[in-house]
Amino acid sequence: MIRPFSLSDLESLLQIENQSFPKSPYDWTTFLSLHTLYPETFLVYISPSTPPLEASSPVAAQDFVELRVDSMQRLLPRSEGRGLGAAERVHTDPEQRKKKISAYIVFSRDGHILSIAVHPHHRRRGVATKLLFRAMETSWPKKVWAEVRRSNQGAQAFYDTIGFKFRRTVRNYYGNEDALIMEWTPPDSPPPFLSKHESE
Ligand SMILES: CC(C)(COP(=O)(O)OP(=O)(O)OC[C@H]1O[C@@H](n2cnc3c(N)ncnc32)[C@H](O)[C@@H]1OP(=O)(O)O)[C@@H](O)C(=O)NCCC(=O)NCCS
Numbered sequence: 370m371i372r373p374f375s376l377s378d379l380e381s382l383l384q385i386e387n388q389s390f391p392k393s394p395y396d397w398t399t400f401l402s403l404h405t406l407y408p409e410t411f412l413v414y415i416s417p418s419t420p421p422l423e424a425s426s427p428v429a430a431q432d433f434v435e436l437r438v439d440s441m442q443r444l445l446p447r448s449e450g451r452g453l454g455a456a457e458r459v460h461t462d463p464e465q466r467k468k469k470i471s472a473y474i475v476f477s478r479d480g481h482i483l484s485i486a487v488h489p490h491h492r493r494r495g496v497a498t499k500l501l502f503r504a505m506e507t508s509w510p511k512k513v514w515a516e517v518r519r520s521n522q523g524a525q526a527f528y529d530t531i532g533f534k535f536r537r538t539v540r541n542y543y544g545n546e547d548a549l550i551m552e553w554t555p556p557d558s559p560p561p562f563l564s565k566h567e568s569e
Pocket residue numbers: 389390484485486487488491492493494495496497498499515516517518521522523524526527528530531
């Protein structure tokens with residue numbers, strides 16, 4: 370299932386982030402900003418086989434929680450100690466809320482892939498492709514682009530497969546590493562296989 374990100378996903382999102390981008394993971398404040406900026410196109414993927422959150426998780430344990438994030442990036446009910454200001458009332462379907470996400474994308478309506486990552490256990494099953502096409506559905510931009518670390522051959526192979534082309538290099542974009550700008554001109558309209566059923 371693909372749905373918009375909710376703060377109740379933050380715990381598993383940060384796990385995916387740290388495993389996918391060990392050199393420069395986004396922290397929770399960045400994700401909260403992205404959530405505010407891109408409410409429709411910050412999407413998460415829940416695999417049918419994804420195990421539920423551990424029973425001890427505050428997200429799994431309560432039907433209705435007002436969440437906050439502490440300085441250790443742990444997600445806590447707001448009632449536990451002083452909040453840091455980042456809080457959100459979360460009230461979703463209990464079964465969905467208990468499920469961990471396995472991937473996410475942050476996409477801008479003009480076609481920029483700000484970030485995309487799939488949990489290592491769920492890669493090479495078409496998850497990133499489905500997330501990208503679903504995010505594109507909101508605006509179907511004429512051009513889609515992403516920055517990729519020069520050393521990130523897996524992501525480059527992923528973009529190659531979709532049809533992205535290398536456009537240019539940005540020197541030291543990641544501090545001590547260059548970024549490759551990869552760009553793709555999608556077909557004029559969503560491909561026929563992109564029925565709602567197929568993209569979930
Ligand atoms: C890049 C990433 C998002 C791809 O996610 P994914 O769900 O595995 O991608 P898909 O299954 O949709 O891949 C579609 C096709 O792309 C190609 N591809 C994807 N990952 C690949 C890899 N590591 N090596 C070679 N080809 C790859 C394959 O052709 C694949 O089809 P196939 O599995 O049938 O051969 C994932 O590897 C990831 O999270 N990496 C770490 C984070 C990252 O680098 N994000 C991108 C930052 S720019």
